[in-house]
Amino acid sequence: MYKIENIFNSFLDCVQCLQKALNVSFGDALTETFDNLENGQIKVELGAPDKETVKQLSQKYAKLNYDKLSNNTKLQIFTYLTLKAVTEDDLDANQMPTPPAISTIIAMFVQKLVPKEKLVIADPAIGTGNLLFSVIQQLKSANHSKTNFELYGIDNDEEMLSLADIAAHLNNIDIEMFCQDALTPWLFKSPNVVISDLPVGYYPIDKNAANFATKSENGHSFAHLLFIEQIIKNLQEGGFAFLVVPKAILSGKGGSDFMPWLTEKVFLRAIVELPDSAFQNKFNQKAILILQNHGKNIGNSEVFLTKLDSFKNEDDLIKLNVKLNEWYTKNIN
Missing domain, CATH: 3.40.50.150 (Vaccinia Virus protein VP39)
Structure with missing residues (x-):
């Protein structure tokens, strides 16, 4: 559980960094984060996120070792983050x-x-x-x-x-x-x-x-x-x-x-x-x-x-x- 907690916190840091840069909901930032990780590149539209954020995210993504994580671990982390999105974005019960x-x-x-x-x-x-x-x-x-x-x-x-x-x-x-x-x-x-x-x-x-x-x-x-x-x-x-x-x-x-x-x-x-x-x-x-x-x-x-x-x-x-x-x-x- 300690390892999963560490991985979760690293993913959470990535999502929050992107959320702040794009000024979007937690759920939108979560989706974008996994899109970036799955595609192996950071999506930039109309200059957002800016170059400094792209640099920060690249470093954070590298530390995740995403490609080496099992699919089960990725899914587990995504499920936990989805639960957080419901709370953070004040979604309906x-x-x-x-x-x-x-x-x-x-x-x-x-x-x-x-x-x-x-x-x-x-x-x-x-x-x-x-x-x-x-x-x-x-x-x-x-x-x-x-x-x-x-x-x-x-x-x-x-x-x-x-x-x-x-x-x-x-x-x-x-x-x-x-x-x-x-x-x-x-x-x-x-x-x-x-x-x-x-x-x-x-x-x-x-x-x-x-x-x-x-x-x-x-x-x-x-x-x-x-x-x-x-x-x-x-x-x-x-x-x-x-x-x-x-x-x-x-x-x-x-x-x-x-x-x-x-x-x-x-x-x-x-x-x-x-x-x-x-x-x-x-x-x-x-x-x-x-x-x-x-x-x-x-x-x-x-x-x-x-x-x-x-x-x-x-x-x-x-x-x-x-x-x-x-x-x-x-x-x-």
Whole structure:
């Protein structure tokens, strides 16, 4: 950890030096830093950064020994710096990277439920790409679909997409990304898998929300409900969605209208409640919602329901896998 901390601080020094010289956000400076390092030269536009800064950066970059660092180390440092960018740039809570344990759980379900064939996978709220890329790496390790993936991502924030682009490169993942409102028509083929940590809150464009069945009758509509409806509209027949959603929409007052609507539109396969301790208060608590679109020769099944007590205890994930295998054998296989 001491070595990683030293490397991190050296990278941080480079990012802050460039940030000051260009007068840009931390996230923009982070993207530019890794672009410079990957390309082996310092990008200069309209005289910025100036010659003195270029000289300083050249010396700092040389001390990093970037080409000798393992890809895993580069990715680890970039992930830590991305977390810092969220804090430094005062980004929205929705833009925080998804905890790694969640990607492990989703990868577990994808391997069980999704056919091992070429997959078209989309994340309509990709952010930094942390969730999608982590799941894909785990599927590759398991040789699921023989690593044959066609990937797409959407985000309406250019800074997030720039960070996702660097992360994709470091992960050696090919993906096409679109800067757009994900609640407008998607600009790529219908996916058979959607993996996403959905943004939580109100959607400000009431005129567009009026096109959705899940719109609110009064005031702004909930973005996460509109996202789920948009995902269902775009999923291929029989396609799966693995979504991180607010737990409140699944039961009680929050789910009284939504859940009956949802169960008419799709087959509900699983709900995994995430540990309470992972969230600051009960209003922020989340769950993984897994659904399958209607399609030929596809029927309903008993819904897999469980709650995790902790992300820190590996035994909990092992127990989850055992339960998943039992449920799969009984209901799916």
